[in-house]
Amino acid sequence: MRKQLAIYSTQTDWTHSDNDISVIMAFHQSHSINSSPEYDDEATPLLTKKVTDKSEIPPQCCSARCNLAVLMFFGFAVVYGLRVNLSVAMVAMVNNTSPQPSSNNSSVQECPVPAARLGNQSNGPEQPDGMPRYQWDSKTQGFLLGAFFFGYLVTQIPGGYLSGRLGGRIFLGGGVVGTAALTLLTPLAADLGVTWLFALRALEGFGEGVTFPAMMAMWARWAPPLERSRLMTFSGAGANFGAFVALPLTGFICHTLGWPAVFYCCGGAGCLWGLFWFILVSNEPSSHPRISVHERDYIINSIGSQGGAHGWSVPLIPIIFSVPLWAIILAQMCSNWAYYTLLTSLPTYMDTVLHFDLRQNGFLSALPYLGGWLFSVSSGIIADTLLERELLGVTAVRKIFTLTGLLLPAAFLTAVGFVGCSGVLAVTFLTLSTSLGGTSAAGVFINQIDIAPRYAGVLLGITNTFGTIPGVLAPIVMGYLTKDRTLAGWRSVFCLSAGISATGAVIFTLFGSGKIQSWAMGDEEFERETDRGHLDRQTDVHT
Template identity: 50%
Template sequence: MEQPGTDTEADEQERPLLRRGRDDKLDRAPACCSARYSLAFFSCYGFFVVYALRVNLSVAMVEMLNATHQTSKNHSGSVCPAHTSPPQLHHNNTANVYDWDSETQGWILGSFFYGYILTQVPGGYLASRCGAKWLMGFGILGTVIFTLLTPVAADLGAGYLIAVRVLEGIGEGVTFPAMYAMWAAWAPPMERSRLLTISYTGAQLGTVIALPLSGVICFYLNWTFVFYVFGAVGLVWFALWVSFVSDSPSSHPRITERERHYITASLKNELSTSVGYIPWGSIVTSRPLWAIIVAHFSYNWTFYTLLTLLPTYMNDILGFSIQQNGMLSAFPYVGCAVLAVLGGQLADYLRESCLYPTVVVRKAFSIVGMIGPAVFLVAAGYIGCNYTLAVTFLTISSSLGGLSASGFNINHLDIAPSYAGILLGITNSFATIPGMVGPVIARALTTNNTIEEWQTVFYIAAAINLFGATFYTVFGQGTLQPWAVPRPYSHGDRAKEPCIMGKCTNPSLL
């Protein structure tokens, strides 16, 4: 049984693994040109592709619709005075357009999440059993292939396009669990925050670059090239991924012996030697895991609400044209990426150099990364037509959310590194639900597009964030859970060599 309330004490008493260097002669391997930081770069590139493929349809959809079926977007209907923008040249419109009503458009845009939620837990399980490299590689490759087929599917009909988007979601669904499983074998405990935040800034960069770039591609080429261009970028990533990435340090052909020893030695007391056994009962009843689930769900409610509706708010309330708000909508994600990376550096510094307990660091970053965005989101609803403050508050809100990347978002690796992929699959399944229902509820509450209605939307998101931060602060933990403690074999020296992601470093274990 887990003992709530003792986690902080245990965390304070345990010596950080890197502090044991004097006794165990564990020397830190240099970061420059290292295999683990190369993995961070390639995984960052991978998540750039993942999010670029996820959001590009929302921009292309505007150009895919027959003009007679599009809602007029003149600025006379915005709450605030319109912003003037320089006249635009007539853009390329040679691609086919379609007569899809608003309901059909909603199904097309939302269908991705119905596939995405299906492969979260299976992705974590398969990554631990079969290896994360190829699972993530083929998951993204499948998404790339279906992205390239998007124009053909659209010509065949809305039903085919919905099916393609569902299949894209299925492919992307394995990526986060697979990446967590891989980092369980690659990230030394005292470098987890910085390595994972570098990795996942790709998601923010994909959003930042894909939104405005998709608009440019649509304008100068046509909407079909949005899918061809980003699909080609994904194919390049797959070639690099299979060429330079390995499942574990023990199987990497170019890693230095010093780095290999540093990683495996720092993880030897955390990774399970019996990967075939998964304590499902203990996992689903774990309070620290449910703390992550609630925090992840709460954070994503605000994230997905802003991701899908921020351009609408800027257009319908603040009066920015689509050309203007395309770039302005990217500001929050730039700030989020920057603070995520800086927060990762700070979190590991506090744990390693200042000796703060892991649980304290995770909770502090989660509180700031969830309550901070809630405060500025609510404030954004009360500044009227002050455009500068509106953009500033919304940017600060999303930027502070980047700090949560060093909070609950990587806590899976603290409490159960051997099962991190499975845990991430579970939490991400719950965290996908806000993407399916949050924007729908928000649009239902803003039928008249008044400032008061949007204040209600912001209040709901802030309240959910506040609840998630409180729940995680009470029940979150930062140490290895009893059910995740490595189970050694009883055959002499076999217990000395761990199996990492299904691959044993000791041939005798095979």
């Protein structure tokens, strides 16, 4: 109990009067009865500052913090549209994408091609005449789909560090707009050759790499603790929404206007979003020109000193040896392997195995992300409700949603590998897998801000750097496993992804935490630690 009381006192701005000591004693007495040691251990400083009078909380509707969440939502929708457009367009860009099993594979292993598609198999999907097509084999396609993540790896940590120090507005907005501008050059790069297209996609990843760390750094300054899960999961859910919209829209555009138009439309949308972002968004509540005084004070007071910028130096050694951080890293790597496998490879599976046409391909590839979007938003609301009502501690909430979001999807992903040629079952299991995976948005994917709010941007940069490695490797591994385009090869892809995802669930359940780490406290908080010791002694005397 002493630990919970001590942490509680560090996050207040009280002067050390007798009245203050009475308040602490009341807090001690109210929590000393029927409180388990486990819940005391779960206490997180930022979450102990409860608002008992609901009228003190400014309305969320049309508030500055919710407007920020909406803009982030559409920003990440654009980001994922820019990321997945090549996955569907690749089907139209590549000549002769029909299944070509090697001689040592039995024909009964392959799914029959619908009669309506037999006439188009030699030239690829139907689209306007005159569209260029390329002779890229399965391995080349895998490398091109993974090229984005080579650049994405590089800017995660620098983006998180600079966003935490200088603010995330310029980095998030600049990352989206820069990636959108480069996307406009995709048709030109494809004409110039594979090397040029690979380099362009890597540059796009380089620009986009700063976006998620910048988001985390901004929410560290904007998200009240008891609204954190819903605000962050809603804004991050734009990624699933973007994939849901972009996949069928890309197929439709390819069919009607040709694949080059896909990149012009996506790039233009990103540039348009940037105008609204830079006009309407500020780095923090104190500098926002249109925020109400009520909302500004509520956000600043509820977050406290952890909502400020960190210094130029960071506690690098404690970060490196932080067990809860490594639990996040490994769990995200495992989860991302399955996610990126589907994100980059699902349209190819729909085309080469299940033989859906281009428009069906885009729509059915998008269905799993509709479920993921809905489940991720719902998980944030449920997580905040559990914390607000004090039904569970932060660590328990993060572990439950992570376990649900990694283990259950793994089971359905395994089932996909054994459905054979049944398109209905394949789409059903893929949709269930990705939908349930959305619940991890309220788990491991926002856990950085729990353990170190001030350094949340840096930590997200670190975890995303490691989490991007599967984005590089998964498409390449998929290319090798499916080079013969057989059901057995795709079964290996799905089972491998499921096994890795389940491993991540176990790791985070064993080693994850929702408690703020001692190395994440600044000088001001360490000074309060000294004062807190004095208050603890006074409390003992009065007790």
